[in-house]
Amino acid sequence: MIETVATTPFTDQKPGTSGLRKKVKVFQQAHYAENFIQSVFDVVKGKQGATLVIGGDGRFLNREVIDKAIRMAAANGFGRVVVGQGGILSTPAASNIIRQRGAIGGLVLSASHNPGGPDEDFGIKYNIANGGPAPEKVTDAIHARTKSIDEYRIASAASIDLDAIGESQIGEMVIEVIDSVADYADLMQSLFDFTAIRGAELTMAFDAMSAVTGPYAKEILERRLGFAEGSVRNGTPLEDFGGHHPDPNLVHARELYDLMMSPHAPDFGAASDGDGDRNLIIGRGIFITPSDSLAMLAANAHLAPAYAGGLKGIARSMPTSAAADRVADGLGIPAYETPTGWKFFGNLLDAGMATICGEESAGTGSDHVREKDGLWAVLLWLNILAATGKSVKQIADEHWGRFGRNYYARHDYEGVDSAAADALMTELRGKLGELPGQSFGLLTVEAADDFAYEDPTDGSVSRKQGVRVLFAGGSRVVFRLSGTGTSGATLRVYLERYEPVAGRLDADTAEMLAEIVAAADAIAEIVRHTGRTQPDVVT
Numbered sequence: 036m037i038e039t040v041a042t043t044p045f046t047d048q049k050p051g052t053s054g055l056r057k058k059v060k061v062f063q064q065a066h067y068a069e070n071f072i073q074s075v076f077d078v079v080k081g082k083q084g085a086t087l088v089i090g091g092d093g094r095f096l097n098r099e100v101i102d103k104a105i106r107m108a109a110a111n112g113f114g115r116v117v118v119g120q121g122g123i124l125s126t127p128a129a130s131n132i133i134r135q136r137g138a139i140g141g142l143v144l145s146a147s148h149n150p151g152g153p154d155e156d157f158g159i160k161y162n163i164a165n166g167g168p169a170p171e172k173v174t175d176a177i178h179a180r181t182k183s184i185d186e187y188r189i190a191s192a193a194s195i196d197l198d199a200i201g202e203s204q205i206g207e208m209v210i211e212v213i214d215s216v217a218d219y220a221d222l223m224q225s226l227f228d229f230t231a232i233r234g235a236e237l238t239m240a241f242d243a244m245s246a247v248t249g250p251y252a253k254e255i256l257e258r259r260l261g262f263a264e265g266s267v268r269n270g271t272p273l274e275d276f277g278g279h280h281p282d283p284n285l286v287h288a289r290e291l292y293d294l295m296m297s298p299h300a301p302d303f304g305a306a307s308d309g310d311g312d313r314n315l316i317i318g319r320g321i322f323i324t325p326s327d328s329l330a331m332l333a334a335n336a337h338l339a340p341a342y343a344g345g346l347k348g349i350a351r352s353m354p355t356s357a358a359a360d361r362v363a364d365g366l367g368i369p370a371y372e373t374p375t376g377w378k379f380f381g382n383l384l385d386a387g388m389a390t391i392c393g394e395e396s397a398g399t400g401s402d403h404v405r406e407k408d409g410l411w412a413v414l415l416w417l418n419i420l421a422a423t424g425k426s427v428k429q430i431a432d433e434h435w436g437r438f439g440r441n442y443y444a445r446h447d448y449e450g451v452d453s454a455a456a457d458a459l460m461t462e463l464r465g466k467l468g469e470l471p472g473q474s475f476g477l478l479t480v481e482a483a484d485d486f487a488y489e490d491p492t493d494g495s496v497s498r499k500q501g502v503r504v505l506f507a508g509g510s511r512v513v514f515r516l517s518g519t520g521t522s523g524a525t526l527r528v529y530l531e532r533y534e535p536v537a538g539r540l541d542a543d544t545a546e547m548l549a550e551i552v553a554a555a556d557a558i559a560e561i562v563r564h565t566g567r568t569q570p571d572v573v574t
Contacts, residue, residue: 036190036191037109037110037188037189037190037191037206038110038188038189038190038191039186039187039188040066040069040186040187040188040189041185041186042066042069042070042184042185042186042187043066043185044070044181044182044183044184044185045064045067045070045181046182047061048070048071048074048178048181048182049178049181050160050161050169050174050177050178052168052375052376052378053147053158053160053168053376054143054158054159054160054161054168055071055158055159055160056146056149056156056157056158057156057157057158058154058155058156058157059095059096059152059153059154059155059156059157060153060154061157062096062100062157063096066187068100068103068104068159069103069107069187069189070181070184070187071159071177071181072103072104072107072142072159072187073107073111073184073186073187073188074177074178074180074181074184075142075159075161075177076107076108076111077180077184078173078176078177078180079139079140081139082111082112082113082139083112083113083114084112084113084114085113085114085115085138085139086113086114086115086116086117086136086137086138086139087108087113087115087116087117087138087139087140087141087142088116088117088118088124088129088132088133088136088138088140088141088142088162089101089104089105089108089116089117089118089119089122089124089141089142089144090118090119090122090123090124090125090128090129090132090141090142090143090144090215091119091122091123091124091143091144091145091247091310092123092125092126092144092145092146092147092151092246092247092272092309092310092311093121093122093123093246093247093272093273093274094144094145094146094151094152094155094156094157094274094275094276094309095151095152095153095155095157095274095275096157097122097144097274098121098122098197100144100157100159101118101122101144101197102194102195102197103189104142104144105118105195105205105210106189106190106191106192106195106205107187107188107189107190108208109190109192109205109206109207109208110188110189110190111188113139113208114207114208114209115208115209115210115211116208116209116210116211117132117136117138117211117213118197118210118211118212118213119132119212119213119215120197120198120200120212120213120214120215121197121198121215122144122197123215123247123250123272124143124215124247125215125219125247125248125251125310125311125312125409125410126143126145126147126310126311126312126406126407127219127311127312127400127404127406127407127408127409127410127411128215128216128218128219128251128311129141129143129162129166129406130162130166130167130404130405130406131166131218131219131222131403131404132213132218133162133164133165133166134165134166134404134405135218137164138164139164140161140162140163140164140169141161141162141166142159142160142161142162143159143160143161143162143310144157144158144159144160145158145160145247145309145310146158146309147308147309147310147312147313148280148281148282148283148308148309148310148313149280149281149282149309150275150276150279150280150281151273151274151275151276151281151309152274152275152276152278153275155275161173161174161177162405162406165381165385165405166381166404166405166406167377167378167380167381167384167405167406168376168377168378168381168405168406169378170378170382171378171495171497190205190206192205195210196212197212198212199212200212200213200214215250215251216250216251216254217254219251220251220254220255220259222403223255223410223411223414224255224259225341226339226340226341226403226411226414227339227340227341227414227415227417227418228339228340228418228421228422229259229260231418231421231422232260232414232417232418232421233260233261234421235417235420235421235424237262237301237302237303237417237420237421238262238263238266238301238302238303239256239262239266239301239302239303239304239305239417240266240268240291240294240295240301240303240304240305241256241266241267241268241304241305241306241307241413242268242269242283242288242290242291242304242305242306242307242315243267243268243269243270243272243306243307244269244276244277244279244281244283244287244288244306244307244308244309245269245271245272245273245276245277245279245281246269246272246273246276246281246307246308246309246310246311247272247309247310247311248307248308248311248409248410249267249269249270249271249272250270250272251311251410252267252270252307252410253267253270255410255414260417266301268291276309281308281309282308282309282313283306283307283308283313283314283315283397283409284315284397284572284574285315285322285573285574286572286573286574288306288315291304291306291315291317292304292317292322295317295318295319295320295322296320300319300320301319302318302319302420302426302427303317303318303319303416303417303420303427304316304317304318304319305317305412305413305416307409307410307413308397308409311408311409311410312398312400312406312407312408312409313396313397313398313407313409314328314397314398314399314409314410314412314413315397316328316412316413316416316427317427318426318427318428318430318431319426319427319428320428321427321428321431323427323431324356324395324443324444324574325355325393325394325395325396325397325398325399325574326351326355326356326358326359326393326395326441326443327356327358327431327434327441327443328393328399328412328416329349329351329355329358329359329391329392329393329399330356330358330359330361330362330434330438330441331419331430331431331434332391332393332399332412332415332416332419333346333349333359333362333363333366333391334362334365334366334434334437334438335419335423335430336390336391336401336415338418338419338422338423339415339418339419339422341401341403342390342391342401345366345368346366346368346389346390346391347368347369347387347388347389347390348363348368348369348370348371348383348388348389348390349362349363349368349369349370349371349389349390349391349392350370350371350372350373350379350380350383350389350391350392350393351370351371351372351373351392351393351394352372352373352374352375352376352379352393352394352395352396353372353373353374353375353486353488353500353501353503353513354375354394354395354445354501354513354515354527354529355393355394355395356395356441356443356531357441357509357531357533358438358440358441358443359393360372361438361439361441362438365437365438369388369389371383371388371389371491372488373488373490374486374488374497374500374501375394375396375500375501375515377392377394377398377400377405377406377407379488379490379497380392380400380405381405382490382492382493383491383492384401384402384405385405385492386491386492388491388492389402390402392407393407394407395443395445395529396445397409397574399411399412400412432540432541435536435540436536436540437536438536439533439534439535439536439538439540440533440534440538440540441531441532441533441534442531442532442533442534442542442544442547442548443529443530443531443532443544443548444529444530444544444545444548444573444574445527445528445529445530445573445574446527446528446530446552446555446570446572446573447517447525447526447527447528447570447571447572447573447574448525448526448527448528448561448565448567448570448571449523449525449571449572450523450524450525450571451523451524451525451526451565451567452523452524452565453523453524455564455565455566456516456523456524456526456564456565457516457524458564459514459526459559459560459561459564459565460502460514460516462559462560462564463502463514463558463559464485464502466558467483467484467485467502468483470483470504470558471483475550475553475554475557475558476550476553476554477550478506478507478510478550478551478554479506479507480504480505480506480507481505481506481507482503482505483502483503483504483505484502484503485498485499485500485501485502485503486499486500486501486502486503486513487499487500488500500515501513501514501515502514502515504554504555504558506551506554508533509533510531510532510533510551511529511531512528512529512530512531512551512554512555512558513528513529513531514526514527514528514529514555514559515527515529526561526565528555528559528561528570530548530551530552530555531551532547532548532551534547
């Protein structure tokens with residue numbers, strides 16, 4: 036039986052770059068999740084009889100909202116819902132299933148790297164038929180619908196057993212519960228040389244951060260690749276991620292970092308985040324920044340079977356360091372600088388213009404799916420180590436010796452008063468015209484702008500994507516407000532100093548960036564606007 040429920044709009048359901056993210060208690064309001072899901076379904080064209088994929092990262096509220104989403108899908112005319120066992124699908128695994136099954140799209144229930152639990156965060160994101168995040172024209176339409184919605188449709192049905200693999204039905208719609216891991220693991224085995232990795236007898240530590248990647252990592256790393264049992268740490272997904280913050284950076288993955296800097300370090304260390312799309316890469320005695328990881332993976336991708344024929348292009352988000360650009364130049368292939376958000380990469384990948392993409396926020400991926408993919412990056416690193424017989428540090432040193440080094444860090448000021456953050460960005464934009472030619476210490480501003488991007492695939496233009504201040508010699512600082520939090524604003528300051536091949540390639544990053552840090556505060560007056568004398572997180 037299909038029930039039509041009267042409702043009234045909520046005023047705070049504008050999806051960001053990664054869907055709608057709010058505190059759990061917000062989603063627990065009567066009709067809140069239903070309003071948003073119905074708004075998505077109202078926007079989707081051609082849904083009658085179509086296949087929809089649903090899965091999430093296992094955080095608190097995951098099962099409850101999946102149950103509602105399945106029953107609403109039945110009431111809205113979908114023909115089949117494919118859902119991960121236990122309601123679990125990592126974000127890249129969901130993208131893969133959408134593509135494999137020819138689905139019209141999918142609902143990914145996650146707040147990514149944000150904390151989970153009854154008092155923490157939850158999120159819903161809609162991915163389109165290519166497996167990637169919905170573009171702005173779709174999210175804008177969803178938002179518009181949330182502002183006028185007056186009813187939603189939901190099927191009355193017994194509670195759905197998400198743990199039993201197989202098929203069941205609500206009315207005419209088939210519910211197919213699948214093994215969350217198998218299809219993704221098979222995809223990874225088709226891309227990389229598992230025999231070579233297994234034969235290299237490497238040792239590693241992988242921190243799944245009590246999040247969604249645990250079952251995938253255990254199957255691929257320990258079972259298929261033969262890494263010792265226990266190589267995967269915190270491998271059981273928990274609704275609250277064990278009380279930890281599932282963000283793979285040097286603050287929240289400190290235990291892994293300390294191990295990799297110790298005399299007892301294995302050959303390779305890595306971590307992933309809440310929904311499995313981000314990664315952290317650490318070698319014995321060396322941390323590899325996400326920007327450098329993108330560049331090094333691109334430079335060595337030909338060592339893996341899937342990329343042996345070369346790359347079509349490399350894409351990076353604007354805040355990501357220019358290290359990947361130097362690789363593209365060396366390989367004689369295009370380099371693309373896009374706004375933050377994987378949907379921009381998806382356009383390039385769909386058009387066959389790029390093969391490998393990456394963001395400084397620990398996300399890298401390729402044309403195998405339309406999302407960033409944490410385990411993919413880990414496996415490509417392992418393939419490179421196995422093929423070369425070199426350590427992570429050797430790979431890095433040789434890379435910098437060939438391309439030069441982009442010293443890089445991101446400073447996050449979290450929970451900043453939104454009005455203060457907006458005032459900082461407004462004042463900064465107002466002074467862009469007068470910055471060129473000014474000197475800050477030994478740094479001279481060469482150019483300054485508010486980054487805008489014209490998509491080469493469809494001509495669409497995205498403006499106000501972050502303020503760039505470019506210094507003579509290839510160094511720069513970038514300022515952005517992040518849209519991935521659920522309270523206040525996060526000011527992100529990206530600091531980059533380029534050292535050519537003949538320069539200092541083995542210096543301390545903090546030392547090399549000190550002058551740029553000082554310039555960033557002088558230019559944006561961070562202390563005056565925020566009251567903060569130092570960032571909350573440095574990555």
